[in-house]
Amino acid sequence: MKYSDTPYFKVGRASDLTGSDRLVYRLLEIFPGFLSWGTIIGTILLSFFAPIVAAYFIIAFDLYWFLKTIYLSVHLRHNWRRIRYNLALDWQDMLSKLKYEHIFHLVILPYHTESLEVVEHSVSALASVNYDKKKIALVLAREEKAGDKSKEIAETIKHRYGSIFGDFLITAHPAGLPGEMAGKGSNISYATEMARKEILDKKSLLYEDVIVSAFDVDTVPYKDYFLTLTWHFLTAPDPHSVSFQPVPFYNNNIWHAPAFSRVVAGSSTFWQMMQQERPEKLATFSSHSVSFKSLYEVGYWQKNMVSEDSRIYWNLFLARNGNYGVLPLSYPVSMDANLAPTLWQTAKNVYKQNRRWTWGVENLPYILFGFIKNKKVPFLTKLKTSIVQIEGFWSLATNPIMIFLLGWLPVVIGGDKFNKTILSYNLPFLTRNIMIIAMLGLVLSAVIFISFLPERPKNRSKYAKLSMVFQWVLIPFTITIFGAFPGLEAQTRLMLGKYMGFWVTPKHRKN
Amino acid sequence: MYSLSSKKRLWYRISLAVIFVIAAPLLILYASGYRLDDAFKLASTGGIYISAPQSGVEIYVDNELIRKTSAFQKNAFVQNLKPADYEIRVTKEDYQEWSKILSVFPETVTEAHSFLLRKEPVLVEVRSLVSAETDGDRATSTATTSIKQIKNPEYDIAIKLFEPIKTSTLKKATSTDIEKVSRKLSVLRDGDILRVTWLGNMDDIPGYFCRNEICKEEIIINPNSKIKHFDFFPGREDLIIMSLENGIYVSEIDDRSKQNVQKIVEGGGYDFRILEGDQIYIKKARQIFVLNQA
Numbered sequence: 001m002k003y004s005d006t007p008y009f010k011v012g013r014a015s016d017l018t019g020s021d022r023l024v025y026r027l028l029e030i031f032p033g034f035l036s037w038g039t040i041i042g043t044i045l046l047s048f049f050a051p052i053v054a055a056y057f058i059i060a061f062d063l064y065w066f067l068k069t070i071y072l073s074v075h076l077r078h079n080w081r082r083i084r085y086n087l088a089l090d091w092q093d094m095l096s097k098l099k100y101e102h103i104f105h106l107v108i109l110p111y112h113t114e115s116l117e118v119v120e121h122s123v124s125a126l127a128s129v130n131y132d133k134k135k136i137a138l139v140l141a142r143e144e145k146a147g148d149k150s151k152e153i154a155e156t157i158k159h160r161y162g163s164i165f166g167d168f169l170i171t172a173h174p175a176g177l178p179g180e181m182a183g184k185g186s187n188i189s190y191a192t193e194m195a196r197k198e199i200l201d202k203k204s205l206l207y208e209d210v211i212v213s214a215f216d217v218d219t220v221p222y223k224d225y226f227l228t229l230t231w232h233f234l235t236a237p238d239p240h241s242v243s244f245q246p247v248p249f250y251n252n253n254i255w256h257a258p259a260f261s262r263v264v265a266g267s268s269t270f271w272q273m274m275q276q277e278r279p280e281k282l283a284t285f286s287s288h289s290v291s292f293k294s295l296y297e298v299g300y301w302q303k304n305m306v307s308e309d310s311r312i313y314w315n316l317f318l319a320r321n322g323n324y325g326v327l328p329l330s331y332p333v334s335m336d337a338n339l340a341p342t343l344w345q346t347a348k349n350v351y352k353q354n355r356r357w358t359w360g361v362e363n364l365p366y367i368l369f370g371f372i373k374n375k376k377v378p379f380l381t382k383l384k385t386s387i388v389q390i391e392g393f394w395s396l397a398t399n400p401i402m403i404f405l406l407g408w409l410p411v412v413i414g415g416d417k418f419n420k421t422i423l424s425y426n427l428p429f430l431t432r433n434i435m436i437i438a439m440l441g442l443v444l445s446a447v448i449f450i451s452f453l454p455e456r457p458k459n460r461s462k463y464a465k466l467s468m469v470f471q472w473v474l475i476p477f478t479i480t481i482f483g484a485f486p487g488l489e490a491q492t493r494l495m496l497g498k499y500m501g502f503w504v505t506p507k508h509r510k511n
Numbered sequence: 512m513y514s515l516s517s518k519k520r521l522w523y524r525i526s527l528a529v530i531f532v533i534a535a536p537l538l539i540l541y542a543s544g545y546r547l548d549d550a551f552k553l554a555s556t557g558g559i560y561i562s563a564p565q566s567g568v569e570i571y572v573d574n575e576l577i578r579k580t581s582a583f584q585k586n587a588f589v590q591n592l593k594p595a596d597y598e599i600r601v602t603k604e605d606y607q608e609w610s611k612i613l614s615v616f617p618e619t620v621t622e623a624h625s626f627l628l629r630k631e632p633v634l635v636e637v638r639s640l641v642s643a644e645t646d647g648d649r650a651t652s653t654a655t656t657s658i659k660q661i662k663n664p665e666y667d668i669a670i671k672l673f674e675p676i677k678t679s680t681l682k683k684a685t686s687t688d689i690e691k692v693s694r695k696l697s698v699l700r701d702g703d704i705l706r707v708t709w710l711g712n713m714d715d716i717p718g719y720f721c722r723n724e725i726c727k728e729e730i731i732i733n734p735n736s737k738i739k740h741f742d743f744f745p746g747r748e749d750l751i752i753m754s755l756e757n758g759i760y761v762s763e764i765d766d767r768s769k770q771n772v773q774k775i776v777e778g779g780g781y782d783f784r785i786l787e788g789d790q791i792y793i794k795k796a797r798q799i800f801v802l803n804q805a
Contacts, residue, residue: 059542060535067527074523078515085512277515328514416715422544422558422618425588430542 003374004298004319011366012181012304013499024372026497028365033495035390036397036488043406044413051414055427058407062434065403069438075277076270080448082330083247083273091227092130098234103135104166104203104210105226106195106292110141110187111217116153118336118507121252122220123157127164131226137167137199141191143182145175167199177303183502185308188214189300192292200292208240210292214301214309218252218336218507219287228331229289241320242327243313244289245282247272249452250337253508255460257337257346259471263478264350265337266449268357273448276328281388283363284313284326287333306502307360314363318370322377322385332452339508353505355486361393361494397487400480407431435476442472544618546591555617558590562624563601570625571600588620601625612768616723623719624749628761628773633803634793639666669792669799672784693743696764698751705732705741705751707764717749719765730766740782745789745804752791754782759793775802 003009011017014026046054107126111119119140126138140157142150154170162168171194173187180186192212200210211233215221225246233239250257250265257265275282284290286309295301298315301308317324338353340346367389371382408431411424418424446469456464493500540553548554561570561577568580570587578587592615601609606627613621640660691698695711707730709716720726736755744750744761752761758777763770775783776793783793783802791802 055542056539059538063531063535063538067531071523071527075515075520082512082514278520279514330514420620420622420718422556422590422620423542425558425560425590425620426542426544430538 002319003321003370003376004315006373008369008373009315009319010299010302010304011369012302013362014365014497016304021369025365025369028368029362029497030495031368032361032364032390032393032397033488033491035394036491037495039394039398040401040406040488043402044409047406047409048413048415051410051418052421052423054410054414055418055423058402058410058427059430061402062407062431065399066434066438069441072274073441073444075274076448077444079247079273079276079330080451082276083332084451086228086329086331087222087224089224091224091231095227095231095234098231100230100234101135102206102209103230103233104200104205105131105136105229106139106192106199106210106212107136108139108141108188108191108195108212108214109217109219110143110184110191110214111150111153112143112146112504113150114217114507116156118218119153119157120160122215122217123161125220127161128223129221129226130223131230133164134166136165136226137169137195138165139169139171139191139195141171141173141187143175143187144172167203169195169198171195180303181305181502183303183306183308184216185301185305185311185502186303188308189303192295192300196292196296207293207296208291211244211289212292212295213287213289215287215333216335220252220334221246222332222334225331225333228329232327232329233291236327240291240294241323242325243284243294243316244329245272245276245284245326246287246289246329246331246333247276248286249332249334251334251452251454252336253339254337254453255457255464257339258343259467260474260478260482261338261346261350262449262468263471263474264354264482266445266472267475267478267483269452270445270448276330279326279328280384281392282326282328283310285309287335290316305362306356306500307362310360310363311366314367314370317385318367318374318377321374322381334454336505336507338505340506341508349506350482351486352503354482355490356500356503356505358393358396358483358487358490359494359500361487361491362499364389364393365494393487393491397484397491400476400484401488403431403435404476404480439473439475442475445475446472544590548593554593556591557594557615557617558588558592558620559597559599559613559615560586560588560620560622561599561601562586562622564626565603565606568601568603568625568627571602572597574598574600590620599623599625601627603627605630607773609771609773611765611771614722614767619723621718623765623767624747626744626747626750626761626763626771626773628775632775634776634800635803637666637669637792637799637801638663639797666799668786669784669794669801672786672792673782673794691742693748696743696748698741698743700738700741703733703735703737705738705753706730707732707751719749719763719767722767730764732762732764732766732770734760734762734772740784742783742785743788745785745791752783752785759783 008017008021014022014029017025109122140154142154158168158170171191173190211229229244232244236242249269254262272285294316298319301312305311338346338350340349368386371377408428410418411427450468544556545553546556563570563580563585566580566582566585569576570578572589577589594615594617596612596614599611599613607630609625609627611623613623615621641663642658643661644658695709697708697710699706708728709720716726732751734753734755736757739754741751741753744752749764750761757779759775759781760772761775762772780795781793783791785791793800793802
């Protein structure tokens with residue numbers, strides 16, 4: 001029996017299972033939260049009962065974090081160079097050396113209550129990419145429950161852009177289908193199946209020649225995205241054993257977003273850039289592309305969970321017994337940074353969006369359970385993948401808290417006896433100095449961030465660019481408040497079985 | 512352009528791991544006070560932490576100026592000190608000098624809290640009567656003001672502080688009848704000496720009770736004079752203010768070397784009281800002064 005045929009292949013949560021499987025899956029759901037809370041509580045207890053040991057641990061941890069920062073900066077810098085190289089490359093010329101006329105692109109653009117302006121911005125960008133648009137089918141995947149306004153938007157877009165693309169399909173995902181959770185996964189799966197019937201099959205296209213790009217509705221591909229994607233698809237050793245991941249830039253509205261939102265958006269881009277140089281740690285995220293053949297084999301994206309963008313990767317990874325990867329494109333697509341009418345609302349949205357992203361921790365029990373069940377995945381692959389994933393979620397939720405909040409704890413709660421030691425006097429200085437040196441790396445962040453900025457709108461002061469540099473001092477706050485805290489909340493919810501639903505990030509544009 | 516090769520990445524990882532393995536113990540040793548001595552041997556050092564109550568104070572360790580305090584930094588931390596005795600001196604123009612010989616122990620910070628009183632005290636007299644302007648006859652069109660002498664309520668409050676405590680409010684009278692307790696310290700008068708004991712947890716005992724890790728239970732303050740009255744110095748639990756036969760003095764409890772004793776006022780007939788743990792009122796005969804501590 002193939003793993004993709006098992007009843008637990010598309011499990012969303014423990015309650016979808018029965019018997020011992022359910023218990024094991026539930027324990028695996030508890031595990032990440034238990035580990036993160038255990039680390040934080042353990043550090044607090046250690047600071048109280050054995051402050052000297054805690055101080056040693058904190059110094060070693062600070063050093064580890066500092067060296068990790070250097071390591072990641074090397075990756076970031078290399079990817080920066082690679083993206084700039086790729087942006088300057090003549091992809092049309094590169095592709096012209098290959099036979100690519102048979103390749104067909106299916107672009108899925110799901111939306112819910114987003115405005116015409118947001119949808120049109122993405123569609124008009126798609127309409128102006130450097131690629132034969134007749135080889136692109138655009139599927140506007142709307143939610144039926146979004147009502148007439150959403151339908152009007154789809155019709156308006158079709159009227160304005162329908163003739164540009166080879167095919168233009170509007171789908172309306174019905175609400176409340178059995179076994180589905182309201183969210184992007186169920187919508188794009190429905191839309192892709194409709195596109196198969198209405199476009200691919202009617203045109204008798206070979207599934208292996210079709211590349212699906214599942215975009216968030218605010219995704220604006222850079223001009224050569226489809227040329228780049230097609231070239232990588234055709235030159236990959238096995239294009240059906242990899243997903244294709246662009247780098248998300250949050251540039252659409254970056255000049256109007258407040259500083260903390262820009263820093264969070266920039267940090268997210270940097271993280272993806274670093275991961276592009278470490279593909280073994282990369283899973284698909286947000287807007288991504290994948291061969292239709294692979295998608296069809298596993299029945300598209302999961303419909304019963306939130307993080308469908310990364311789950312599809314793990315579905316394929318387990319279905320192919322570990323023989324599946326992500327091919328980093330090192331080529332950008334642009335998306336929206338969080339922006340709401342008020343600063344407070346923006347802050348809330350940034351927090352909620354990061355909580356949804358870090359809810360990707362729901363993949364961890366899925367992966368570990370899959371490794372228990374699928375004996376065909378090599379042990380070493382299981383071990384390496386498990387360590388990478390566990391460390392990833394653990395460090396996201398705990399490291400900023402340990403670095404920025406718990407570094408001084410032994411001095412505060414370690415007692416007078418500890419406070420009379422040289423160690424207690426040196427601990428805050430050492431921690432502070434390591435952090436200051438590590439923060440020098442932010443200069444690189446500022447340079448990279450500025451190098452990718454779109455042109456400054458006329459209504460923005462020329463000093464606005466200065467704030468794009470100085471904003472990076474907010475990093476200790478943003479990675480704690482909008483990184484670790486939502487990450488910890490997501491893990492706690494999973495641990496307690498308080499499952500999250502899909503939260504659509506509101507898209508707001510300022511003119 | 513290719514992605515970072517796995518070989519290069521492995522090399523980075525190994526290099527950084529080697530740095531970690533070497534640097535982590537070195538950092539921990541450094542933070543714990545270990546230094547290379549002249550013979551390139553690892554030697555354990557200690558440190559001294561001196562706090563000063565004001566800005567503009569010069570702190571010397573073995574006659575070497577370590578810090579001149581500012582409004583933002585009123586203390587000095589010196590480390591890399593070999594275990595030995597060090598002479599600490601804290602000075603400021605127009606203030607009495609504070610000095611102490613402190614022992615430094617391995618991996619430990621020896622703390623001391625200096626205090627500096629003015630050489631010449633600033634005493635502001637609290638008069639029993641004060642002048643007050645009063646409006647004249649409001650009924651007339653010409654406004655006039657007159658100056659009247661009225662009772663000063665502050666004087667009344669202060670003078671009451673010096674009234675003898677009624678018998679009913681006294682605790683049982685013994686030779687050690689007067690006790691001052693400040694949170695976890697108790698000070699008992701035993702004849703002409705004061706016995707200071709720590710009431711709290713031994714883990715939290717102030718450093719001046721201890722030499723390295725050996726702590727004593729009691730410190731004695733012996734002013735060699737009859738103690739008329741004593742109290743904790745406002746804002747400080749390590750200082751005792753005493754009115755003696757020849758004036759009012761402040762002594763530190765710390766007896767790790769000779770206790771620093773500084774005068775507030777010299778001469779017979781002075782007494783003091785503290786109002787609400789803050790203001791020091793000094794009385795001589797019927798005159799009341801408030802000590803300006805700025």
